[in-house]
Amino acid sequence: MAKEAEYEQLIVKHLDNIVYVSDPVTYELLYLNEKGKKAFQIEDNKYQGQKCYKLLQGKDSPCEFCTNHLLNKQSFYQWTHFNVPLNRYFMMNDKLIEIEPGHAVRLEIAVDITESEKRAQDLEQRLTTEETLLKCVQTLSAYNDQQAAINELLNIVAAYYQGQRVYIFEINYDNDTISNTYEWCAEGVSEEIQNLKDMPIDTISRWLAKFEKFGEFYITSVNETLNKDSEEYRILAAQGIKSLIAAPLIENDVIIGFIGVDDPIANMNNLHLLKSITYYIINDIQKRKMLMKLEYMSYIDLLTGVYNRNRYISDLESIKLENHMYSGVLYLDINGLKRINDSFGHRYGDYIIKKAADILCGVFSEPIYRIGGDEFVVICLDLDEDTFNQRIALLRRRLSEDSELDASIGSTWQQGTIKMDSLVNHADDLMYAEKQNYHDQHPNASNDHADAVARVISEINNERFVVFLQPRIWLSSNELAGAQALIRRQLQDGSFLWYDQFKSEFENEGVIRFIDFYALETICKALSSWGKLGEKKIRISIKLSQTTLLEPNIVESIQRVLKLHEVHPRQFCLEIDEAVSKLHINELKAVVDRFLASGFAVSLNAHVLNDLALTNEIALNEIRFDEACIQMLMSDAECGKHIRQSINMCSDAKQPQSVALGISNQEQFEQLKACGFNIGQGSYFSSPLLISQFETSCLHLKSSLYEHKK
Numbered sequence: 013m014a015k016e017a018e019y020e021q022l023i024v025k026h027l028d029n030i031v032y033v034s035d036p037v038t039y040e041l042l043y044l045n046e047k048g049k050k051a052f053q054i055e056d057n058k059y060q061g062q063k064c065y066k067l068l069q070g071k072d073s074p075c076e077f078c079t080n081h082l083l084n085k086q087s088f089y090q091w092t093h094f095n096v097p098l099n100r101y102f103m104m105n106d107k108l109i110e111i112e113p114g115h116a117v118r119l120e121i122a123v124d125i126t127e128s129e130k131r132a133q134d135l136e137q138r139l140t141t142e143e144t145l146l147k148c149v150q151t152l153s154a155y156n157d158q159q160a161a162i163n164e165l166l167n168i169v170a171a172y173y174q175g176q177r178v179y180i181f182e183i184n185y186d187n188d189t190i191s192n193t194y195e196w197c198a199e200g201v202s203e204e205i206q207n208l209k210d211m212p213i214d215t216i217s218r219w220l221a222k223f224e225k226f227g228e229f230y231i232t233s234v235n236e237t238l239n240k241d242s243e244e245y246r247i248l249a250a251q252g253i254k255s256l257i258a259a260p261l262i263e264n265d266v267i268i269g270f271i272g273v274d275d276p277i278a279n280m281n282n283l284h285l286l287k288s289i290t291y292y293i294i295n296d297i298q299k300r301k302m303l304m305k306l307e308y309m310s311y312i313d314l315l316t317g318v319y320n321r322n323r324y325i326s327d328l329e330s331i332k333l334e335n336h337m338y339s340g341v342l343y344l345d346i347n348g349l350k351r352i353n354d355s356f357g358h359r360y361g362d363y364i365i366k367k368a369a370d371i372l373c374g375v376f377s378e379p380i381y382r383i384g385g386d387e388f389v390v391i392c393l394d395l396d397e398d399t400f401n402q403r404i405a406l407l408r409r410r411l412s413e414d415s416e417l418d419a420s421i422g423s424t425w426q427q428g429t430i431k432m433d434s435l436v437n438h439a440d441d442l443m444y445a446e447k448q449n450y451h452d453q454h455p456n457a458s459n460d461h462a463d464a465v466a467r468v469i470s471e472i473n474n475e476r477f478v479v480f481l482q483p484r485i486w487l488s489s490n491e492l493a494g495a496q497a498l499i500r501r502q503l504q505d506g507s508f509l510w511y512d513q514f515k516s517e518f519e520n521e522g523v524i525r526f527i528d529f530y531a532l533e534t535i536c537k538a539l540s541s542w543g544k545l546g547e548k549k550i551r552i553s554i555k556l557s558q559t560t561l562l563e564p565n566i567v568e569s570i571q572r573v574l575k576l577h578e579v580h581p582r583q584f585c586l587e588i589d590e591a592v593s594k595l596h597i598n599e600l601k602a603v604v605d606r607f608l609a610s611g612f613a614v615s616l617n618a619h620v621l622n623d624l625a626l627t628n629e630i631a632l633n634e635i636r637f638d639e640a641c642i643q644m645l646m647s648d649a650e651c652g653k654h655i656r657q658s659i660n661m662c663s664d665a666k667q668p669q670s671v672a673l674g675i676s677n678q679e680q681f682e683q684l685k686a687c688g689f690n691i692g693q694g695s696y697f698s699s700p701l702l703i704s705q706f707e708t709s710c711l712h713l714k715s716s717l718y719e720h721k722k
Contacts (some may be wrong), residue, residue, distance in 0.1 A: 030122040031122070166178040177207070179196070180270070190211050191214060214408070220267060227259065228259035228287050242357075259290050338426060342389065397427070421442075422443030441558055472526065480499075480551070501513075583613070585613035588604070608631055698710065
C-alpha cells in the first residue's frame, strides 16, 4: 500500500488522465490509477501482476510499438497512439522514474485526444474530399473528348473509394429502360457495360425508392441485404459484387440515373464526394444530350425523321473505305410534288413527303436518306439480290395501293467491288427513265414539264432536229453495209450541235424521249419508203438516250412505232453507249436480251477496253471501235494486241461484227482492213448526209447487212 500511495503522490496532478506504472523488464503492471481502472473495467487491484500489453492492449506478447528502448529519466517521450480495446486516440507521455535506488520503472500518462484527433481527421478527409472533387471538376473541363473525361472522372472516384468498378447508369423513360453508359474497371475486373444495356427499369425499383427516400446509400453486404430471388440480387451476385455505394443523378426533381462504386474499401462512410460529383455529371450529361441533339439535327431530316443529305454525303465517304460483298441502291422521286404544293399548299405537300418516308421505313430497315425536296435514297449493304428485289417488289405494291402518293423509283444491285457513287447515279438514271412514263401519262402534272414538252415539240415541228445518215461500208468489198443515224440540233445561226452536246439538257427536263422517238420515226418513214420503192433493206444503227433506253416498256414502245410504218426490228441496231454499258452485268444483259428477243440488233461501244470482256457473257451483234480505240491500235502495241484479239473474235461468223469508226484516210482503211475489221465508217467514205442525200448517193452501193450476218 505504501508503494501505491507513493505512486499516487507522484501523479496526483494527472488524475484526469489514465496513468500506469510498469516494469520495463518484466512488463508487469505495478500501478493503475482510478481513471485507468474505470476505463479498462478493472476492480480494485486485480491488475497487479498482469502484463501491461495483455491488460491494456489486448495482446499476447510485448507490443511492437513499445517505447521502452526510447525512454530516459530526464524527459518525457511523447507519441500518439490509437488504443484498440478502448477505441480511442491518446497522447502518450512516457518516462523512466526511480522509486528505489537502482530500480527504474516506466511511467506512462495517456491523455485522451480522441475528439481533437477526429476533428483533425475529419478536416483532413474534408480536405482530401474537396481536393478530389476539385480534381474531378478540372478533369471534366480539361478534356475535349467527353467520353475520355467521364472515364477519367470514374478513375478518380475509384481511387478515392478504392473500388473495383465505378459506373454510371442512365434511365430512358421513353421506353422504361436503364442502361450502363460509362464504366471504369480495376485491373482484373471484367467489363459489364455491354451486358447492362436496355434493362427494364423495374430491375432497380428498390433502388429508386431508396434514392427517393435517402438519396445516396451504402449496401454493406449484398448477400445479407438483398432478396436472393430478386433480379437486383441476380445481377449483382453474377458480377461477384459484395458491397456498393450509389448516389442518384437528379435533374429537375427527376431521377435520371445514378453513379455507383462496387466493393469500396476506403471512405465508405463518406458519400459526400459521390453526392457532389453528381451535379457535374448531370451537367455533362446535359451537354452530351445537347450535342447529340445538334448532331441529330445536322444529320436528320426534321420533317420525315430519316437521314438528310449531310448524313448521306458522310455515309458515302465512309462506305468508300469499307468492303461489302454486294450492295443495292433504291432511288425514289415523288411525282408531281410541285403541282401538289401549288394546288393544295405546302402543308399537304409535307404530308405527302412524310407519307413517302413512312412507306420506305415500312419496307426497309436500312439507312434511308432524303437528299432533296422530293428525292429519297436507300442504301442496302450486304443484302442479297433476292431479298433486295423482294423489298423493291413490296415497295412497288405499297405505292400502288396508296391513292395519294405517286412516285417513280429506280433500283440497282451489284456484287463485288463497287463504286457507290456510280451505283447511286445508275439508280437515279433508272428512276428518271420511269419518271418519263409518268410525264407521258400526266402531261399537265407539272407546269415546268408541260412547258418543256411544249418547247421540244415546237422545235421538232420547226425542224430544228435533223437526222443525218453516215454510210457504213464492208471493208472486204467496199459495198454498203448500212448507216448510222446521227441526230443534230440546228441553232439559230445555222450551226449544228451533236447529240451528246444537247442530250443532258433535255434529259434533265424529262423530254429527251420526244427527240429520240422523233429520230426513230423519221428513220422508219425512210426505211418504209425505200421498201415500197423496191430498194433492198439495210440496217440503221441508232443511239438513244440511256433515259429512254432504260424505260420499263421501251421495247414495246419502239415496236409500236415500227409496226405503224411496217418496218422489221432487224433493220435497226440499237447502240448501247458507254453510260449504259456500265450497268451491272445482269442488268445490262437484261436490257440487251429484251431487244434481242424482239428481233433488234444490239451494238456495244468498246471505248472502255474493259467492256470487251462482256462479249463472253452478252450476245451482241456488233462492237464499235471509236477513234480513240483506233489510235491505240496504231500507236500502243499492248492495247493493240488486245484490240486485235477482239477483232479476231469478231471475225468468227457466230461472233459480233467489228465496226471501225472515224476512218479518215487510205492508210487507216488499209491497216484496219488488214487487222480484220468487218465494217468501216468515217469521212474517208462519206461525211454524214441528209436522208435525201443518202438516198441518191449511197443506196446504189446497197448490200444487205443481214445477208452477211443473220
